Amino acid sequence: MSFVGFRESPVPPGAVPVKTFKMMVRISAGSDAKVETLTEGTSLLYDRARFASSNVYSLSDGDRSVRFTGCPDQSAVFNGAVLTTGPRTVDLKITVDGRTIPVKVSALGG
Amino acid sequence: MPCDHYRRQSYGGPTPSWATHNWYVTEDEIVRSFSDLPGVVTLIASKENGAPEVAWGDSFFFYDPDNAIPENRRLPFATIVISDYPGFDTASNLDRPGVFRLNLAVGRDRFNELFGFSSAEFAKRSNVFDFTALDRIIPHPVYAKQGWISVLVPGAGTEDQVRQLIVQSYERARGRYRPQRPGDPDEGHNQAANND
Numbered sequence: 001m002s003f004v005g006f007r008e009s010p011v012p013p014g015a016v017p018v019k020t021f022k023m024m025v026r027i028s029a030g031s032d033a034k035v036e037t038l039t040e041g042t043s044l045l046y047d048r049a050r051f052a053s054s055n056v057y058s059l060s061d062g063d064r065s066v067r068f069t070g071c072p073d074q075s076a077v078f079n080g081a082v083l084t085t086g087p088r089t090v091d092l093k094i095t096v097d098g099r100t101i102p103v104k105v106s107a108l109g110g
Numbered sequence: 111m112p113c114d115h116y117r118r119q120s121y122g123g124p125t126p127s128w129a130t131h132n133w134y135v136t137e138d139e140i141v142r143s144f145s146d147l148p149g150v151v152t153l154i155a156s157k158e159n160g161a162p163e164v165a166w167g168d169s170f171f172f173y174d175p176d177n178a179i180p181e182n183r184r185l186p187f188a189t190i191v192i193s194d195y196p197g198f199d200t201a202s203n204l205d206r207p208g209v210f211r212l213n214l215a216v217g218r219d220r221f222n223e224l225f226g227f228s229s230a231e232f233a234k235r236s237n238v239f240d241f242t243a244l245d246r247i248i249p250h251p252v253y254a255k256q257g258w259i260s261v262l263v264p265g266a267g268t269e270d271q272v273r274q275l276i277v278q279s280y281e282r283a284r285g286r287y288r289p290q291r292p293g294d295p296d297e298g299h300n301q302a303a304n305n306d
Binding site: 004006007022024045051053055067068074077078079080 | 166193209210
């Protein structure tokens with residue numbers, strides 16, 4: 001499983017509840033992993049039904065944890081984001097096959 | 111999140127708030143479309159292959175049937191870009207969650223057919239395009255002059271046309287390819303610049 005974090009995304013002017021920074025997740029074929037954010041004021045947005053072209057979100061549009069399942073025969077990419085009320089670095093807990101792995105991901109430029 | 115969550119699907123529930131349609135094509139699906147074409151080499155930029163950080167995660171598609179062209183000499187005929195390039199290519203706001211942009215070198219003639227003006231006129235006509243709009247064929251915000259077109263998150267509105275344009279860009283790259291021969295005076299220059 002690999003992560004790539006990006007810059008905070010520009011948002012419309014005015015009061016915006018949260019910002020986002022994109023985080024691509026690639027998971028190997030046949031793998032299954034649960035990703036949980038441990039950082040207060042952040043959530044994980046990977047459910048496409050909640051994507052908004054306006055780029056305006058609230059923290060509750062994301063989830064505290066997301067389970068990713070790779071395809072049986074090939075890797076899969078998940079194009080989502082971290083929603084954040086301020087933190088630009090998130091502590092993630094990855095659980096794979098009963099093992100827990102801590103990962104820290106930062107927004108580019110942060 | 112199952113592996114097919116981002117694949118084309120009709121939603122039984124609410125339509126995604128960003129889409130006027132209820133399905134879309136995914137990066138993975140497009141990458142596989144290219145990979146299925148004979149002679150196509152795919153490169154996904156990453157730290158491991160020495161790509162600059164700004165390009166990590168972007169995909170580049172080359173026609174190189176012998177896989178022999180030096181990497182620094184290859185010219186892609188298509189790319190998938192998933193984030194902005196600050197100071198260079200930010201018009202599409204690709205840093206939005208879920209957003210990516212497919213870019214295709216279709217050539218100046220096809221560009222003219224698609225938009226009704228020549229790519230050379232792009233600079234003075236660019237203000238009529240919304241480069242952040244999803245599922246629309248638009249000129250490439252930076253490389254339009256070279257005959258490149260783009261679409262952000264292809265979906266029901268563009269899928270058929272995008273599939274045709276993918277094949278056209280591939281055929282164009284294939285037609286421009288010349289096999290590498292040791293000792294050629296222009297060895298390594300066997301793909302003409304994508305600016306016919």
